[in-house]
Amino acid sequence: MSSIAKELANPDIKVPAEIENNLIVTSIDKIYNWSRRNSMWPMLFGLACCAIEMICTAAARYDLSRFGMEVMRPSARQADLMIVSGTVTKKMVPQIVRLYNQMPEPKYVMAMGACASGGGPFKDGYNVVSGIDKFLPVDVYVPGCPPTPQALLHGLITLQKKIDGQSIRTVRWYQPGAEEPIPVPILGPDLIDPRQATLLRQRAAEQAALAEQAALSPAEPPAAG
């Protein structure tokens, strides 16, 4: 029996020995997940320092192709996995969200490194988004600054494990409403998340009301100090 067959076959169902090499009886979830996990094509897409470690992981020494992931696709349309490798800035995040929307389902997101996971050392910066999970659903976080190639590999194996646990009956992309794209953030006086538009209007109204109140009421004497 080949190794693939061993991995996939359902041991409860006996296959006659003479056709053992030609026939595998398995479940649809198993074969569905197995085929996806072993050809996870990442998007060729680097943001910052982590991208260098990602390139090293893809190179000969750490060799991503052992996991069927060496085919890096520069086009979002052909990619299964977005490795957000580096600091997500406000100026860049509209493009990242757009790229994510362009990826066909099933798609996965990996936040590689401290910056993509939560802002990292640059979190305080005025142009930095505190982690890509503010906008995209992240499947695996890989800690490190930058994560070593080993850590990235571990993250990818973790993602494979996650895929193994999925079922075709419950996966997101076969649910109603799965086609909804994520609204692309807008560059205004600061980054505007369209999902927060209501909150933004509400706060502007509050501020306007406060200003009106201050204009109507007689000026209070300034507090000492």
Place this chain on the structure above:
Amino acid sequence: MATAELNNLKLKAEDVKLNEAFPEAVSVETRKGYSGYTVKPENLVEVATALRDRYNFKFLSSATPVHYLEQGQMEMVYHFYNLDAGGGAIVLHAQTSHDAPTIPSLTPLFPGADFQEREAWDLYGIKFPGHPNLKRILMWEGFNGHPMRKDWKEAYYEQDGKPYDTRWPGGQVHRVEDKNPFGNNVAYPDGFTLEGWSEQAERGLYEAMPVDGKGVTIEGMQTDLVTVNLGPQHPSTHGVLRLIVTLDGETIVKLEPVMGYLHRNHEKIGERNTFIQNIPFTDRLDYLTPMANNHGYVMAVEKLMGAKVPERAEYLRVIMDEFTRVASHLWWIGFFLNDLGAFFTPALYMMTEREMILDVFEATAGSRMMVNYMRFGGVARDLPPGALETLKELAFERLPRKIDEIEAYLTDNEIVRSRCIGVAAMSADEAIAYSVSGPILRAAGVRHDIRKAEPYGIYDRFDFEIPVGQTGDLFDRYKVRVFEARQSVKILQQALTQLPEGEILSGKQQYQARVPAGEAYGRIESPKGELGFYVVSNGKPNPYRYHVRAPGFINLTSLGKACQGWKVADVVAILGSVDIVLGEVDR
């Protein structure tokens, strides 16, 4: 050329008495810890012209603002160098009020000031009358305010300087986003609503591109000029650079780089950090050459502190710098071939030795890439047992063999030659005017290397040569880098043989550096070019001003000019030949 001018070619900075030549406009800088001159802004152009034409200080290395909030002043600091004479800089300070600051532009005289003045407008709000294209460069058009000003506070602002009171000694850690009503790193001007507001971030970018004019004519069919974008997500932009290109058929009519997609506020964060906290941040500037970045920064602060560096530490610094240079040049060769179309196989070959160098970095400093290795007055750790043997094996055996291999495969390769020779040639004068530095400057025929021109550390002890090209085309840039890698190996062989025993750090290890008030500009020859750190201290634990003169950022100034008239496929190669790393371009 008049005789008087000829005599001026070799002038050193200390021989020029600008205050005597311009008694009305220029005075010697009197603030404690400062050097150079103060110039009245209205005379700046006149003085800069004289520096360039009369004194041969043609290289405007750095132009950067400082905001003195208490004095109510905005100041531009310029560093001019004489590349023929070497030595230090002539520093000019031009001051103006910080309400509506205005300083005449030097871009018409020194095109290399273009991006730097745009950065000063973007981050500090200084207007430069005379600048041909003054718009934001790192942030987007329509952003609220000029973020590097001392009175501008970011959304996650806690306090002016670290350590924050909430963290130390109190130790009450909280999540800053919980205090922000939007739960994210955003702040809007008072009363901002979406009604009536329109986005302008993209609009200005396209306005500068030519729209009219005829394109190529094919069999009587008239075509138009087309404006397209390359990047920010594109495999050959080396990160998140974006190029807006107007094309006539396949020929470039105009090209403009758009950056800031990796602007992570290095300088603003650097001014909140304490001096020593900035060392790990410098690693992340040009993430292919962290050792060199460390070296430049600690050198600038050591100048202020007057710290002495022990002999062994100086040697270790040189060793780490030069290994970094070899690794960086190898990486560049691999990815330049990528840009020429040899997808990834050459890069795999180049990365083998780089991995070996990174292994030693990891064993010594604790991390492959972000080494955080140098300290004020020395280095953090000594070489671990066995590392010296590995380094020697690399420097004497592996690396020379590798470079021979590169030369054997690539230098006479027909495709490499036909793609590179004559492409994007750049004259020496042009390179100097654009403030280009590093291998591209040398490829253009200027024999300038800071390791020789203004030797830092112990570089004056080693025997090595500076390669120069003749035409400044892509092939010269390639050859200069290969030759430079060879010279680095030569330096390494000397340094590893001479490496003395002894201390690696002068004084005690400390958490807080005491830095006297003053300004300092430390510059080193990083693999990408002149990497400078301009640091202003006011005696407090945090730098008052912390500026990085990033070689990649300034080298990009010449890109638009270099690409004009070439084809689309050449743009990728020309961009590759500049060797940019977005971490330092955008900072």
